[in-house]
Amino acid sequence: MQLIACPWCGPREEVEFHYGGQAHVPYPDDPGGLSDEEWAHYVFYRDNPRGRFAERWNHSAGCRRWFNAVRDTATYRFERVYRLDDPKPLATELATSRRNTAR
Amino acid sequence: MRPRSSTPRTPGADLPEHPDFLWRNPEPKRSYDVVIVGGGGHGLATAHYLAKNHGITNVAVLEKGWLAGGNMARNTTIIRSNYLWDESSAIYEHALKLWEGLEEDLGYPILFSQRGVLNLAHSLQDVRDSVRRVEANKLNGVDAEWLEPDEVRKICPIVNTSTDIRYPVLGATYQPRAGIAKHDYVAWGFARRADEAGIDLIQDCAVTGFATDGNRVTGVQTTRGTIGAGKVALCAAGHTSVLTDLLGIRVPVQSHPLQALVSELLEPVHPTVVMSNAVHVYVSQAHKGELVMGAGVDSYNGYGQRGAFHIIERQMAAAVELFPVFARAHLLRTWAGIVDVSPDASPIVGRTPYDNLYLNCGWGTGGFKATPGIGWALAHTIASDEPHPYVAPFSLDRFVTGALVDEHGAAAVAH
Ligand SMILES: Cc1cc2nc3c(=O)[nH]c(=O)nc-3n(C[C@H](O)[C@H](O)[C@H](O)COP(=O)(O)OP(=O)(O)OC[C@H]3O[C@@H](n4cnc5c(N)ncnc54)[C@H](O)[C@@H]3O)c2cc1C
Ligand SMILES: [Zn+2]
Numbered sequence: 001m002q003l004i005a006c007p008w009c010g011p012r013e014e015v016e017f018h019y020g021g022q023a024h025v026p027y028p029d030d031p032g033g034l035s036d037e038e039w040a041h042y043v044f045y046r047d048n049p050r051g052r053f054a055e056r057w058n059h060s061a062g063c064r065r066w067f068n069a070v071r072d073t074a075t076y077r078f079e080r081v082y083r084l085d086d087p088k089p090l091a092t093e094l095a096t097s098r099r100n101t102a103r
Numbered sequence: 104m105r106p107r108s109s110t111p112r113t114p115g116a117d118l119p120e121h122p123d124f125l126w127r128n129p130e131p132k133r134s135y136d137v138v139i140v141g142g143g144g145h146g147l148a149t150a151h152y153l154a155k156n157h158g159i160t161n162v163a164v165l166e167k168g169w170l171a172g173g174n175m176a177r178n179t180t181i182i183r184s185n186y187l188w189d190e191s192s193a194i195y196e197h198a199l200k201l202w203e204g205l206e207e208d209l210g211y212p213i214l215f216s217q218r219g220v221l222n223l224a225h226s227l228q229d230v231r232d233s234v235r236r237v238e239a240n241k242l243n244g245v246d247a248e249w250l251e252p253d254e255v256r257k258i259c260p261i262v263n264t265s266t267d268i269r270y271p272v273l274g275a276t277y278q279p280r281a282g283i284a285k286h287d288y289v290a291w292g293f294a295r296r297a298d299e300a301g302i303d304l305i306q307d308c309a310v311t312g313f314a315t316d317g318n319r320v321t322g323v324q325t326t327r328g329t330i331g332a333g334k335v336a337l338c339a340a341g342h343t344s345v346l347t348d349l350l351g352i353r354v355p356v357q358s359h360p361l362q363a364l365v366s367e368l369l370e371p372v373h374p375t376v377v378m379s380n381a382v383h384v385y386v387s388q389a390h391k392g393e394l395v396m397g398a399g400v401d402s403y404n405g406y407g408q409r410g411a412f413h414i415i416e417r418q419m420a421a422a423v424e425l426f427p428v429f430a431r432a433h434l435l436r437t438w439a440g441i442v443d444v445s446p447d448a449s450p451i452v453g454r455t456p457y458d459n460l461y462l463n464c465g466w467g468t469g470g471f472k473a474t475p476g477i478g479w480a481l482a483h484t485i486a487s488d489e490p491h492p493y494v495a496p497f498s499l500d501r502f503v504t505g506a507l508v509d510e511h512g513a514a515a516v517a518h
Contacts (some may be wrong), residue, residue, distance in 0.1 A: 001413060015413050019402040021357070040503040044355040044446045048344035050406040073358070074406045 006059045007067045007081050020056030022046040023068045024088050050074050054088050057081075070094060125291050126170075126298035131305050134331025135163045137485060138323055139338055140310045140346060142166030143175040144286070144471060145463055146338035147293035147304075148478020149485070151209075154300035156479065157486035162302045165325060167309035171290030174340050175471070177440035179363050179397045181376055181385065182472040183220045183281035185240050185247050190496035190508045191449060192243040197493055198476025199280060205475055211292035213284050214390055218375050220281035221250070221259060223425075225270040225381040232512055233276045240278075248277045259375050261428050268424065270382050283376060283387050289474060313350055320350070320460045336461040336485055341406065341441030343464035352455055355502055356443040356465050359400035360410035363439075364418065366432040368392035377425065384421035386429075394432060396422050400442060400468065410439045442467045447501075449508040452477065452494040453484060461485055462499065 003011040028034050028042055047053070053073050058066045070080045070089055079094050137153060139146045142164045153159040166172075182202055184195035206213050224233045233249065240247035252264045255275045264272045294304055305327070312324035313335075322331040339346055341358045369392050378385035386396045398418045401410040415437050423430050445451055445465035450473070452463050463481050466473060480491040490498060501507055 002411060014411055021404075036503050036505075040355075041353070044502045045353050046355070046357060048354075048357050048404060049348070050342070050345050050358075053404060055403070071403070073404050076403075076405060076407055 002076065004057065004069075004078060005081050006062060006065075007083055008063050008065055009059060012059065012062055016059060016061040018058040018060035020058055020066065023054040023056045052079065052091070052094065056084075125295040126304050129303045129305065131163060131165075131308065131325070131327050131330050132303065134322065134333075135303070136161040136333040137336065138162075138330060138332035138334070139164045139336045140323065141173075141338035141340065141342075142170045142294075142304060142306065143173045143338060143340055144171060144290055144293070144474040145340070145466075145477050145481070146336075147171065147290055147297060148474050149336060149338060149463075149481045150297040150302045150304075150478075151293045151300075152479045152482035153486065154297060154302060155208075156482055159482075159486055160301040162297075163330065164297070164302065164304050165308045165310055165323065165330070166304070166306050167326075169306050170294055170304060171287065174361075174440040174442060175286055175290050177363065177438055178286055178471040179385070179387070179395050180283040180286050180471055181220065181281070181378070181387065181469075182215075182284060183278050183376075184245050184472070185220070185222070185236065185276060185278045185281065186510055187236050187239055187512055188508050188510065189239075189243060191510055192240060192245050194476050194480065194493040194497075195473060196243065196245050197479070198473045201475035201479060202284065202472075203280075205289075205292070209292035209296055211288065211295060213288045213292055215282065215284040216390070217280050217282040218387075219258065219277060219279045220376040220378060221255060221262075221275040221277055223255070223262075223275045223377065223379040223382070224273050225379065226273070229381060230273050233274065236512070237276050240276075246278055246280050248279075250275045250277050259373070259377055261373060261426050262377060263425055263427055270379075270424070272425075281376065283389070285390065286471060293474075293478070310346060311349075315350070315457065318456070318458045320457050332459075334459045334461065334485055336463060336481060338463050338481075340464065340466065340470070341443050343443050343462075345406075347462075350455075350457065350460070352457075354451060354462065354464060354499070356445050356451065356467075357404050358406055358441050358443055359403070360405040360407060360439040361397070361400045361442045361468055362410040362414055362418075362437055363395065363397035364415055364437040365389070365393040365395050365435050366429070367435045369394065369432065372428065373426075379421070379425060382421045382425055384418050384425065386422055386426065393435065394422075394429065400444065401439075406441055408439050408441055412437075444468070447507040448510045450477070450494075450497050451499055452481065453490040453498040455499065465497075 373388040451465035483491040
């Protein structure tokens with residue numbers, strides 16, 4: 001079974017986690033000013049890339065805390081886990097970390 | 104000279120002739136009136152009905168792998184039309200009527216077996232929702248019945264209807280005309296007919312980009328060169344976003360792995376199709392004898408055509424809960440496809456911001472049953488530049504207008 005490294009608890013089995021979809025989708029700054037189309041994009045549309053994707057995960061059967069991860073949707077490999085208040089890692093940072101961790 | 108009988112023979116020389124190929128393997132032409140991206144069931148059915156219903160045959164179906172090697176090869180082949188809303192039952196019932204005449208239309212065996220589908224109810228809320236769905240189905244002319252547990256047992260004696268299990272069977276909806284078909288034969292039947300009509304089925308041809316001119320798509324870039332196109336239809340299922348991203352169009356689908364499994368071959372034991380949303384599994388027995396099972400998607404987005412094993416374990420646990428007799432069956436094989444799930448569990452079909460680009464996606468876990476229906480309606484939409492009434496409610500702009508077609512109740516686990 002795939003292990004996911006919770007930033008607080010360390011590596012745990014995938015079954016302990018709950019998927020939360022795309023990360024870094026902020027609530028609109030000015031909700032009243034949004035058009036129907038803009039609301040549609042906020043409510044229904046999420047990116048769906050093949051490759052790197054910044055996502056939210058919850059360690060629901062563990063510490064029950066949310067965190068973010070960059071995962072490759074083609075290989076399912078986690079490239080980075082980070083706290084919700086951390087900025088989205090840059091592609092260049094990920095490229096180096098991949099080299100460091102790849103065995 | 105040695106006697107003839109001892110002359111060494113070329114290996115295989117005594118085998119029968121190779122059967123006729125079902126389709127040519129043509130080189131792509133420079134351009135086509137219609138280019139269909141994706142050679143799964145939907146792309147092939149669309150090609151067939153473009154030729155049959157509209158006389159449009161200067162058409163290519165471009166497939167990045169081999170024909171019908173995506174979800175068409177991987178699905179569990181449940182066919183039914185007992186969806187809740189008018190919009191859904193209209194297109195799924197149209198598809199079911201086409202299934203009923205498809206073998207004749209294609210002149211090819213598809214092993215369509217109308218053995219009926221039971222959708223089990225395990226809670227009071229399930230019962231209420233199911234009875235409501237049965238009534239809605241009847242009003243839409245879809246055959247549907249509500250069955251009490253003893254009637255469920257008559258139709259499928261191996262379902263555990265005892266009252267002391269964790270999720271007792273409180274009844275079921277039953278659609279007698281529902282059933283299964285042989286997915287590969289369906290694809291080959293459509294492919295053969297399309298090929299006979301002169302349509303080019305081009306394998307090993309991945310679309311990697313689009314040529315556009317203002318509001319029009321003028322062609323596709325592929326791994327086998329650039330191909331001009333009068334109209335383009337996307338039938339790429341789980342890979343739709345990868346293509347629409349190239350065009351700068353956003354589509355509200357998420358691609359997920361969806362797994363299924365089969366047991367070893369068994370004597371006929373399971374006469375119908377049984378689906379349970381609450382216990383989370385569905386099971387039928389294929390013609391050859393294997394038990395075919397599936398359930399819900401893996402939770403995360405994924406393009407890997409594989410999923411996690413704990414999902415398979417849960418499916419098997421659920422199956423044994425409902426069918427104690429399966430406890431001794433052996434798991435033979437598991438696999439996954441990539442399904443494109445939409446926010447309201449309904450498809451997204453029709454026009455796009457590009458005048459001559461047509462979208463067909465979002466069928467998620469349940470598009471096999473729609474294959475002839477969507478091919479028929481999408482061909483009409485392409486030919487007349489006007490969404491067919493069957494697909495009009497499933498336009499992309501419903502996410503802006505709010506006119507969703509929420510089929511989570513009928514489609515969540517149930518394919
Ligand atoms: C495990 C599983 C079980 C299922 N069970 C059922 C069921 O019981 N009943 C039901 O109704 N439905 C079921 N489904 C859903 C059903 O299989 C799909 O909704 C349906 O097959 C989608 O249409 P399609 O056949 O055209 O898709 P596909 O066969 O996936 O066709 C899409 C094609 O597009 C090709 N493609 C993608 N990108 C490109 C590109 N860039 N260039 C060229 N070609 C490209 C792919 O290679 C693929 O062949 C199931 C799916 C799975 C995975
Ligand atoms: Zn944790």
